[in-house]
Amino acid sequence: MxxxxxxxxxxxxxxxxxxxxxxxxxxxxxxxxxxxxxEDALLKVPNRRGLMREVARFVSRATRYGESAALLFLDFDGLKAVNDRHGHRAGDAALKHVTRLLGDTLRASDVIGRYGGDEFCVLLAHVDEQEAQETARRLETVVAASDFVYEDRPVPLAVTIGITMVRKDDDPNTLLDRADKDMYARKD
Missing domain, CATH: 1.20.5 (Single alpha-helices involved in coiled-coils or other helix-helix interfaces)
Incomplete structure (x- = not known):
């Protein structure tokens, strides 16, 4: 037993x-x-779903603690032309290049996410409007000055960046819409 x-x-x-x-x-x-x-499979940054989760946290934290914060909305200028002239693998390589440049230029605490196709968002905590604008100008300059070469051919790159500060009555969609509108105004 x-x-x-x-x-x-x-x-x-x-x-x-x-x-x-x-x-x-x-x-x-x-x-x-x-x-x-x-997470975006190609770029290893938050995809739209992950970005929306980060934006919601970001807005909540900034409004709850009264922190000055900004959202940058980046549009990759001419990605379609890169794809058309050099192929989609070149477009993917250009996206990776720009994502790497953003990561190298921004603070470790800043959040980069891919909103869709050729659009990105950057969340900047603890910045005022002047600092947000300086960061946007620096990113535009870094991308434009980068030496991106695909199959031994130089490929010029550029981004246009919309900027908005977080307001106490913001929700994620309102914040994104405002930044998107500012980006299109800057493109024009």
Whole structure:
């Protein structure tokens, strides 16, 4: 009888360990799927869904604590022309190049996200309007001055950047709409 009880306990312990391992694998899979749902696969920055989550947190934090903060809305000028002249792989390489430039130029605390196609957003905490405008000018200059070469051919790059400050009555969509409108006004 004791042998049977030992076998049952050993069998239960083995099954329990298997279930723990399976549970951990499922948790990891859920975590991986969440990252995939919120991260741009090409650029490894938040995609639109992830960006919207970040913008909501950003607006909430800024308005709750009365912090001065800004959102930059970037449009990659001429990406369609890059794709048409050099192919979509060149366009992807240009997007990666610009994303890397943004990351190298901004503070570690700033958030870069891909809003869609050739549009990006940058969230700047603890900045006033002048600092936000200086950051936008610096980013435009860095991108325009970069030496992007695809298949031994130089490809000129540029971005247009809209700027808006976070206001206490903002919600994410209002903030994004205002920055988008400012970007189009600057394009004109």
């Amino acid at each position: 004791a042998e049977r009880s030992d076998l049952t306990n050993a069998s239960e312990a083995t099954e329990l360990e298997r279930l723990r391992e399976e549970n951990e694998a499922l948790r990891q899979r859920v975590s991986d799927l969440d990252a995939m749902a919120h």
